[in-house]
Amino acid sequence: MPDFGPPPEIATVIETNPATGDLLVFCRGRLVASHTDEFYNAVHPLISRTKRIVLDFDDVTHMDSSGLGTVVRLYVGAKAAGCDLQLVNLSKGIRKILSMTNLLSFFTVVGESNIRMH
Numbered sequence: 001m002p003d004f005g006p007p008p009e010i011a012t013v014i015e016t017n018p019a020t021g022d023l024l025v026f027c028r029g030r031l032v033a034s035h036t037d038e039f040y041n042a043v044h045p046l047i048s049r050t051k052r053i054v055l056d057f058d059d060v061t062h063m064d065s066s067g068l069g070t071v072v073r074l075y076v077g078a079k080a081a082g083c084d085l086q087l088v089n090l091s092k093g094i095r096k097i098l099s100m101t102n103l104l105s106f107f108t109v110v111g112e113s114n115i116r117m118h
Contacts, residue, residue: 010035010060012042022052028059031067040070047074047083054110058089068097075106086110 010029017024023046031039046053055071057063063071071087078085086108090098098104 010039012039014042014046016050020052021050022054023050024054024056026056026059029061031060031063031070033064033066036066036070039067040074043074044077047078047081047085050083052084052086053078054086054088056088057091057094060091060094063094063097068101068103072103072106084108 010027010031012028013026015024015026016022025043025046027039029035043053043055055074075085088110090109095104098107
């Protein structure tokens with residue numbers, strides 16, 4: 001049996017909108033139990049720096065229940081700090097997980113043109 005090695009880790013690239021101060025976090029890889037701490041540690045400190053964070057999941061290939069829990073944890077922390085945590089570019093799989101767990105309605109899901117979608 002071939003050894004494919006560990007799954008790709010989650011990586012983030014953070015960009016700031018200079019006009020608004022909003023932060024866009026581009027996420028790539030797998031948001032799974034083995035990588036949730038690094039994702040949380042990359043995003044959580046941003047909450048105190050801005051009033052709006054957009055998580056772009058366009059390049060997230062998989063999210064498990066631990067990844068979902070981490071996103072919810074970030075949402076709760078952001079809400080408590082007066083920061084709006086939004087999601088963009090959800091795959092069908094991630095949208096399905098959020099919908100099945102009745103969490104989709106908690107998040108503002110933004111379209112590619114900043115159009116709110118649900």
